Amino acid sequence: MSQKKDETAAAVVALLELLAGEGPANRFEAPVAEARRQGVTGADLETVEQVKRLALALHARLDRRQQWSAALTTLVDTACDLAAPHAMExxxxxxTRRARLxxxxxxxxxxxxxxxxxxxxxxxxxxxxxxxxxxxxxxxxxxxxxxxxxxxxxxxxxxxxxxxxxxxxxxxxxxxxxxxxxxxxxxxxxxxxxxxxxxxxxxxxxxxxxxxxxxxxxxxxxxxxxxxxRALHMAEAREEVSVLRERVQHAETELASVRRLADAQRTLLDLVLGGCDPHTLAEEFRATLGASVLLCSAHGTVVACAGEIPEDRQGALARAATDARPLATSAPALLEGGTWSVPLFTGSHYLGALYVDAGPSITGDETELLRHAGRAAAVLLFLQEGETAVAEGQFRDELLDDLLTGGPRPREQLERRARRLGVDLDQPHVVVIARPEGGTHAQAVTWASSRARRDNGLKTTHEDNIVLLLPGTDPGAAARTVHEDLASLLGHPVTVSGSGPVADPAAVRHGYREAARCLDAMTALGAVGTSASTREMGFVGLLLSDHVDAERFIEGTIGPVLHYDEQRLTELTRTLDAYFDTGGSPTYAAEQLHVHPNTVARRLERISDLIGADWQKPERALEVQLALRLSRIRRVLKERGEPAGHPAADQEA
Missing domain, CATH: 3.30.450.40 (GAF domain)
Structure with a gap:
């Protein structure tokens, strides 16, 4: 019995040693089998098996705890790895790698x-x-x-x-x-x-x-x-930082570009204000823009050239500079051949154009450089123009004075002087006289000088009035424009008269005399502070004219009636004569014409359609009667064989 107890104790100790040594679970059955072989039976064997079961339970629990501890260690390691900043991927x-492990x-x-x-x-x-x-x-x-x-x-x-x-x-x-x-x-x-x-x-x-x-x-x-x-937030932050970095880089680039443009503009303006000549400025343009440069005036002349631009090309660009005036914008424009045109303006005053062979495509900075170069060139031309403006103004005044006084200067000399000033006296011009009725006379003269230069005309002062010789064929429209602009500038009434057109140096004096008579007539008629032309004053203008043009007066007054009779063989002109001969009575006019009164009424309506419904008003009626009388006299003269519109015939009329 003692021996069996010892075998039982040995089996229990063996199981405990396996448990303490963390032996594998499959070895826990060996001590139990050894106890059976040694003859352990009954309650002792049951004790050994119970100890085995308890040992296996403890072994499983320890193994589970070890696994849990290892898993927690893995989680801690994972948390440590994830604590460092990483990209999202x-x-x-x-x-995923730690989850799998x-x-x-x-x-x-x-x-x-x-x-x-x-x-x-x-x-x-x-x-x-x-x-x-x-x-x-x-x-x-x-x-x-x-x-x-x-x-x-x-x-x-x-x-x-x-x-x-x-x-x-x-x-x-x-x-x-x-x-x-x-x-x-x-x-x-x-x-x-x-x-x-x-x-x-x-x-x-x-x-x-x-x-x-x-x-x-x-x-x-x-x-x-x-x-x-956190990775998502970091990705968003990185994206925001990247955007901000790009914005900063863009801002730095723009700032550097602005500084370069400012330096270039300062250099160009320093040259201009320092009194440089156009050729020096053109060379600076070439160095700054890296391209050939041509500077032309508004009159189509080459002011300066830097670089290799053929002479025929220079001439074509200089002629094109005269066509840039209507654009009224200083924005660079691309021409054929990769040449950029920059119109030069001071306010609304066109000075010329700058041409740069910069190629068909330029950057934004290059466009701004062109604008800066255009401004510098405009300032230079403006300063040069200002230096010559006084002398040129005196030449213009003297030329118009000579045209008005009709001195003994040869026509060729007058035309040559006009051509030097860019004025073609063979082209139609109108004469305009302006008389300010208040305000500063010097201010009006300054405005007139600017207007004459802008329209390529002439200006002078004569007998305390401002006289303008402007290109055009409508003296009434020119007088109205001068009246509106000058009255708005001065803030006081201005009386303006016009005559013409004239297309000969000798005719300027006669045009001035007609405009002066028209101005006096306007004063006498109480039309101070208005504008008019001899053509617009009807028969009064006919009387004021140096060269009586009865043909034009008849045509402007009853011409449509005369043409209607000629084309349709009607008797509207006879009806007008009968109407005025009978004191404006359609009934008596019908008796005189031997027609029914309704026929006269219809004819009078047709006349109203042709020359206007107000022809029966006193002022128009007087002009119509005078035109009828002149037309009758002209017809009589033609029947006598004298040419129509002959000066002698007009004077007799």
């Missing part, structure tokens, strides 16, 4: 919603063997991931393809089948209550996941969710 890779799984991956939130996309797969995952998009409402996001709790399946506990979709099922996966565990990858995505671990065999495994993956997902959110 690197963060996802760390999470944590459970010893075959495959792990993460699904995240797409940007528009209408699908899920696979990220950071670890352990996969197929290529079907490349760019794989999953439906947002199907698959295990969609179920996890909907319930916000871990879900698992022992065999994915045969499980009907969630909705299936072709895309994830095809990929699961290609990878040979069965058991899949998915937990929400979240930050607090906000789900960011799902973390998956999977096995290529059918199995069940324990509560400890689910808890471990869930804890990893919580740690990963914090890291993922």
């Amino acid at each position: 690197d963060t996802l890779k760390i999470i 944590l459970l010893g799984a075959d495959v792990s991956w993460i699904t995240l919603p797409t940007t528009n939130g209408r699908a899920l996309r696979l990220h950071a797969l670890d352990g996969h063997v197929s290529m079907l995952n490349s760019g794989l998009r999953l439906p947002w409402d199907a698959g295990l991931a969609a179920a996890v996001l909907a319930h916000r709790a871990p879900l698992w399946t022992s065999d994915y393809l045969t499980d009907d506990g969630f909705r299936h979709a072709p895309e994830p099922d095809q990929w699961i089948k290609a990878e040979g996966l069965h058991a899949v565990l998915a937990v929400p990858l979240s930050r607090g209550t906000r789900p960011l995505g799902t973390l998956h671990v999977a096995e290529r065999s059918v199995r069940h996941f324990s509560a400890d495994e689910i808890a471990l993956v869930n804890m990893l997902a919580e740690v990963g969710g914090v890291a993922l959110e």
Whole structure:
């Protein structure tokens, strides 16, 4: 009996030694078998087996604790890894790699919603063997991931393809089948209550996941969710920093560009204000712009050239400079051959054009350089123009004075002087006399000088009046324009008269005399502060004219009636004569014409249609009667064989 007790104690000690030495579980049966072989039976053998069972239970508990401790160590290591800043993709890779190692799984991956939130996309797969995952998009409402996001709790399946506990979709099922996966565990990858995505671990065999495994993956997902959110914030911050860096670089580039442009503008203006000549400025343009430069005046002359521009090309560009005036803009314009044209203005005053052979395409900075160069060139031409303006103004005044006084100067000399000033006296001009009725006379003279130079005309003062010789054929329109502009400038009434047109140096004096008589007539008639021309004053203008033009007066007054009679063989002119002869009575006129009064009434209506309904008013009626009388005299003279419109005939009329 004592020997059996010793064998029992030896078996118990052996079991305890195995437990203390953390021996494998399959070796715990050996001490029990040895006790049986030594003859231990009954209660003693039952004691040994009970000790074995307790030892195995303790061994399993210790093993579980060791596994849990190792898992916690893995989680701590993962948290340490994720504590360092990582890009989003690197963060996802760390999470999936640690999830796979944590459970010893075959495959792990993460699904995240797409940007528009209408699908899920696979990220950071670890352990996969197929290529079907490349760019794989999953439906947002199907698959295990969609179920996890909907319930916000871990879900698992022992065999994915045969499980009907969630909705299936072709895309994830095809990929699961290609990878040979069965058991899949998915937990929400979240930050607090906000789900960011799902973390998956999977096995290529059918199995069940324990509560400890689910808890471990869930804890990893919580740690990963914090890291993922931080990675997202860091990605957003990096993007914002990148945008800010680009803006700063853009701002620095623009600032450097502005400084370069400011330096170039300062250099150009210093040259101009320092009194440089146009050729020096053109050379500076060439050095600054890196291209050949041509500077032309508004009159089509070459002021300066720097670079290799053929003479025929210079001439063509100089002629084109005269056509740039109507543009009224200083914006550079591309011409044929890669030449840029920059019109030069001071206010609305056109000075010329700057041409630069900079090629068909230029940058924004180069465009600004062209603008700065154009401004500098405009300032130079303006300063030069100002230096010659006084002398040129005196020449213009003297030329118009000589034309008005009709001195003994040869016509050729007058025309030559006019051509030097850019005035062609053989072209139609109108004479305008302006008499300010108040205000500063000097201010009116200054305005007149500017107006004459702008319109390429002449100006002078004569007998305390301002006299203008302007290109044009309508003296009335010119007088109205001068009246409106000058009255608006002075703020006082201005009386303006006009005559012409004249197209001969000798005719300027006669035009001035007619305009002067018209001005006196306006004063006598109480029309001070208005504008008129001899042509607009009807028969009064006829009387004021140096050369009586009865033909024009008749044509302007009753010409439509005369033409109507000639073309249709009617008697409207006879009806007018009878109407005025009978004191304006249609009835008596009908008796004189031997027609019915209604016929006279219809003829008078036709006359109103032809020359205006106001022809019966006293002022118009007087002009119509005078025109009828002159027309009758002209007809008599023609019957005598004298040419119509002969000066002697006009004087007799």
